[in-house]
Amino acid sequence: MFSKALFKQSCKANGWMWGIITFAICFMLACVMCISGSGNVGEVAVGVEDTIIEDEIDAQINKRALSYYGNTTDGLEQFDEFYLVNFNADTETVGSYSAEVDAWLASQPQAGDYTTTAEYVLALDTWKSSFPEPEELVEQAYALSISTWLENVPVVADYTSVEEYQTAVLSWSQQKPTVYEAAAASAYKESVDQLTQYIYVKAEAIDPSYTQDSNEAQEMLGSVMFSLNPQNVFDSAYADCSEAIPADYDVQNIILNDVQGNGEGYISSDERVEYRRDRAANSSAIFLGYNMTKDENVNLMLDALSSYGVTEEKYDSFNYTYVNVNHMASTKIVAYQAELDYEISCIDENYANGEYLDEAAYQQAIAEKSEELSAELTDSLLASLPSDVSDALEEVGKMDLYSIIVGSVYFKMAGLLLPFIYIIMASNNLIAGQVDSGSMAYVLSTSTKRSKVVRTQALYLILSLVAMVLCTTITSIICLNVVTVPLSDLNVSKLILINLGSLFVMFAVSGINFLTSCWFDRSKKSMSIGGGITMFFLVATMLGLFGSKVIPSIVRFDALNYFNYLSIITLFDTISIIDGTNTYIWKFAILLAIGICGYMIGSLRFEKKDLPL
């Protein structure tokens, strides 16, 4: 059946190569398993995840900054408009009221008209109680300031001389509250209320669930109010951030311009728009930084991120401090505004050239542009890729990198290269090389049948591969016991199956190479065809890996997956083995069949062909 002498000869001829290659692959395997198992592997996945998370948070911050900014500029503009209207209305209201008050003041009883002090006091009381009743808010404000003013009337007894007293009375009378002051104060108050309502309506328009009490509506309101800072309510917040407390929101200029009859023009003037933008940019960045670093918000964020393995420590390492967030936000806002200005100037130019049909189309173009810009500036890595954020993150987080490196990268690719080289060289040496050189003549001239020769050589090749895989199996089991890899599905039985799989691949490939070796008389041909096919399979597998399922979907090249259909190594289904499914079994059967066919056809051909010996 087999020729012992030939088997020995083949062992002697190929033994060295076998030994060196077996040692090399065992050594490589040990290195791969021990080094990648020593803890670095998990961190790779975490690193990828962190990058994505950080990018995502950055994008959120930028988005927030722009939306605060947009909301605030809009809010301030509304406020200006409200204020102007309120101020005018209040001035009118308070104007007629002040006339009543003036009349009332004029009707103050004089001491000289009464004979007795008692009469005078009585008249005075009556007069005081006849103070015109204030109805409107602005009237109340005016009445309050008038009464305060009246209480501060100088008393003769306080002054040493008549002149002094007269001077005091004069200055006192000059301090008489004007209607404008009252109107200004009340208009401010009313406008704040209106603005609050406006924001609530706006919030609900964005999303019906953003009701008055919702966090979203409160946040929107907050961002505007933070900028407006009515009655200095946010001074402490500004101080907390060690930022300068901004000057009170400027209504003075509105009043001044309004009195001059240019209120409308002023609030839409470039100067005023610039003022509002600066204020909004400043306050939005501060507000965002303040919010992002508030303990309760940080805790909320940590809660949300904890499912992706982000600990407080790690979050700290991302370094979202107040200064950083503030800087990031203000940079983004400046960039946004600058780009928007530029785009709008372009649109304006086009508008001037009559490119837009009407005002509406022009406004729409501006709105579209600003939306597009803000989307562009707030793009995150994940948002710009098609798959779902959480899905992708989850996938990366759950990736069993150790199994991928050992199974798909080592056993399916790197670890196959050297055995393939052995297979190509050995199968060529066993038949074609000996026919080509002529040394086969010595074997055949010793009454050894061709069938016996080919069987013996096939047996040698197969047994040498089995021995090789036996060595890698032992090595890999030892290595798996030496290293402890957390979060890996790899165990001894799966490892044995993977080794067995690599044996099946080698068997199939050796069958193909044995066939070409038997088929061709020239080792050149046998090697280039058999070896070429073999190397093609390996290269296709390498390329295919980048399109295979083991690569997370966000960095996978789906087109490269087609290479997997071109390689028989794909039938070595490491994923199925590691996942514990059964699909690998029929694939093994195909590999086995390919190998058997190769050996059978090769043997038949060798027995029948002419040998140039």
Add this chain to the structure above:
Amino acid sequence: MEIIKLDHLSKDYGNARGVFDENIEIKKGEMMGFVGTNGSGKTTTIRNLMGFICPTSGKCYVNGLETWKNASKISKMIGYVPGEIAFPDLKTGTDFLKGQAEFLKLKDMSYANELIERLQLDPSANLKRMSKGMKQKTALVAALMNDPEIIILDEPTTGLDPLMRVEFLSIIKEQHKKGKTILMSSHMFEEVEETCDRVAFISDGHIVDVVDIDEIKHRPSRDFKIEFVTKSDYQKFLGQGFNIIRKQEKYNQVTLNIPKLDIGKLFKVLKDYDVKYISEVKYTLEKHFKNAIQSKVK
């Protein structure tokens, strides 16, 4: 009885390459030479004999067995020295010879050792670094070690130095004396003329002629070339009635063919002539085959 027989053997490789309609019979104990130029088909014929290739038509037999179908059986009887010496991928000559012995299931190495000694071969040398001669010797030992009945040698002396060649041929002759049947191919006529009993001449895949060496060596007539000193002698000699085959008047030379028995008569005649020189023109195998090809062409 013939031990090797080629029966209308043809192996056509296309483009008029190969061997065509070969018929040779080699008797037991005979030493057959096989001569032809490079590429004339010697090796193809031998491959057929060894059963390495399947004939296109015709058959060849060794010991009555058809060689293609019984390659493994006939190879037991044949010691084969291939033309191109390429050894298996082994370290030393000893390794190789031991391996061959194992293939042949040969237990007793005494004969092999004897051969090694005769050939002054150092088999422990590295196979790859062996000189051509050493390789040839090693191959010969491998072929002879199981004392086969038939020995087939494909151009065994090519590339050997003259001394080594003599040594080599003497061993082959010795085997012949022991009663072995030998087929030796060569492209050198002298070599086969010296050693073989019979010689087949192959040209372009066709066997042109098969000659008994005895016929060449013991031809009934001889050729002589004679040069005379004077023109008158030359003229006179032409009239003596000998079988003149070539005349060269310019040099006063004649070449004549004369039966062995008449040589005495020639010398008697020449006694009266002033002969400048006389020499026998040897009839060689080469000449014979040249004539044979010429007559075939005609």
